[in-house]
Each structure stands twice: as C-alpha cells, then as structure tokens.
Amino acid sequence: MLIHNKNKDIVNKLRTSLYNYSDEALIDNIDKLIADTATLQFTFPFETLQSKHQLYSHIYKPLADAFVGLERRDTIVIAGDSNHESQWVGCCGYYTGSFEKAWLDILPTGHQVSMRFHEFFRIENGLIVEIQAVWDIPEVMMQAGAWPLSPSLGREWHVPGPATQDGIVTSAYNETAAKKSLDIVSAMCASLGDFANGGVEAMQLEKYWHPHCSWYGPSAIGTARGIKGFRNWHQIPFLKALPNRIGDTTKGYLFADAGYVGFTAWPGMSMTISQGGWLGIAPSNQKITMRSLDFWRVENGLIRENWVLIDLLDVYNQIGVDVLGRMKELNKARLNYFER
Secondary structure, X not given: OHHHHHHHXXXXXXXXHHHOOOHHHHHXXXXXXXXXXXEEEEOOOOEEOOOOOHHHHHHHHHHHHHEEEEEEEEEEEEEEEOOOOOEEEEEEEEEEEEEOOOEOOEOOOOOEEEEEEEEEEEXXXXXXXXXXXXXXXXXXXXXXXXXXXXXXXXXXXXXXXOOOOOOEOOOOOOHHHHHHHHHHHHHHHHHHOOHHHXXXXXXXXXXXXXXXXXXXXXXXXXXXXXXXXXXXXXXHHHHHHOOOOEEOHHHOEEEEEOOEEEEEOOOOEEEEEOOOOOOOOOOOOEEEEEOEEEEEEEEOOEEEEEEEEEOHHHHHHHOOOOHHHHHHHHHOOOOOHHHO
C-alpha cells in the first residue's frame, strides 16, 4: 500500500534532521510534520509532553547539548496498519555523540556514547498525531559507570541491527509478506499466554523461535542467545516474579512490514510483583504496568531476532525507587564530582 511508504517519508524528514543534527531543521520539521494536538509520550522521567514544541526544548535540545555532535542512527524503519485500524511507522536504533556535558544528572564521560531507542509514530492525514517512545537511559548510566541497581543477568553490549542488514524497509509495501510475519508473531504472543495453564512447555517456544534466535533486551536485563538463554536470563526470572502478568496485544498496536513486526502500547502489560528474582526487586505485591515496545524479525517462518525496550525507570518509579536520585548519591564517589 502506497500510504505506508508516504508515512515513512514523513518520519524520514524528522529522522534526517536528527541524523544531520540541525536546530533549525528540527524545529521546522516539528512545526510542519506534527499535529498541534498530537499525543507525545516519552520514557520516564519525560512522560507526556504538554506541547509539540517541547520535543525540541525538553527532549532533543538537552540531548544534543550533552551528546556533542548528536547523530541518530536507525537500524529498523517499518510501517503498516495496526490491529486497531491505525497507521504506524516504527523506528529502532540509537542516538550517539560525544558525551561531554551532564544529561539527566548523568555525568559525562568525554567518550562516544550510544543510547538505544524505540520510537513509534501514528500518522493521520499526512501528520504525526501520536508518538510512543522508550529510550534506554540505563544504557547511558552504565556507560558512565553510574548504574546504581542490580547487575544484568543477560549480556550488556552495543546491541546490533538486524543480521540481514535490511531493517530499513524501502521497498513497496507487500501486504502478503507482512501478513505472514504478523501471523507468526501473533500466534507466538498468544502462546505465551498458555503459561498460566500449562507452564513453560505450553508456550511452545520451539514452534515459533529459531534455535539461534537473539533476544535483545533493555539494559539492566541484557541480551539472551537462543531459547535456553532467553529462558535463563529473562523469561524464568520474569515469570517467577510476575506470574499474573497480562500482556494483551489487542490493547496495543501490532503491525508488520516485510519480515518485520512492531508492537507498541502505553502501557502494554499489567502485573503484580508477588515473587522475587527479577531486577532485584522485593516481592511487595505491588501492582505495576509496563511500557514495552518491541520489534521482531521473522526468517523462514521463525522468529530470528527480537529487539525489546522496557521503560525500566518507570517500573522502578511505580514501586517508589528513585533510580536517578540513587545515581546522584553514587556519583559522589567520583573524585572530580565537586569540581564540576
């Protein structure tokens, strides 16, 4: 469908002004491409913006001041119709630059820094009317040596783009190919719900996931390789601690483009922390919601790669843990802290 390629072109203009960062171009594109009434939802501590102009003043300008030579690098760009009859463009990648000034009180390193993002744009009548975005702020804290909470069970590294190097889909929209990918991911998501009735085996991971799959989780959880790694470093601790978690793709937005599938929701899951073992959080029976924004790559009928970002700072905030505040205390140990 031609409309999806046109929607990508709209988002591409915004992407370009962040790749070749320019205050003037960014301000101009925000003014022209985003509806005045757009809903703009960003990761904690930014939350829902009050106006589109805050995209520049509250989001991108402070980041560009801290990450000198700010550059946006997308590794996945897809578009499609969601299960709620809306049109979305999904982008996965990272922001980079030279970390030379403090950002969110994270002290600079003077070195190149990277921060993953998942950003989803809902388009109506040629304008962006909604953004749902999670930035991996814990990743920046770790690169600055200032992550103040539990270590990751999975592998922490610079998460790669797709192995096939085709994540930025520029070909004409292929509805048949998109549907095949969407059906596989939808069936897999549905099977995850079988855990409550039949345990891990009932989820039939081997039916949907490639034996050499990679699950790229957010910093503080990390990457897991293969089904065994996925179970060990994410799924088992997650399910044990949150056995009543409810993830309902019918309440979020699921769409596909070629071999890629995207999902976004604000929030997408609800649960109670009733057991221990996940992120070092005590089993306080605290009810929480979770913002989880995902991309899957399907290869020969199986899921080969899955990029997942969770707004973990929002999770901690809901249970009363001030991660950024704790980081400030940790930073006092830096010898040059009081000289800044």
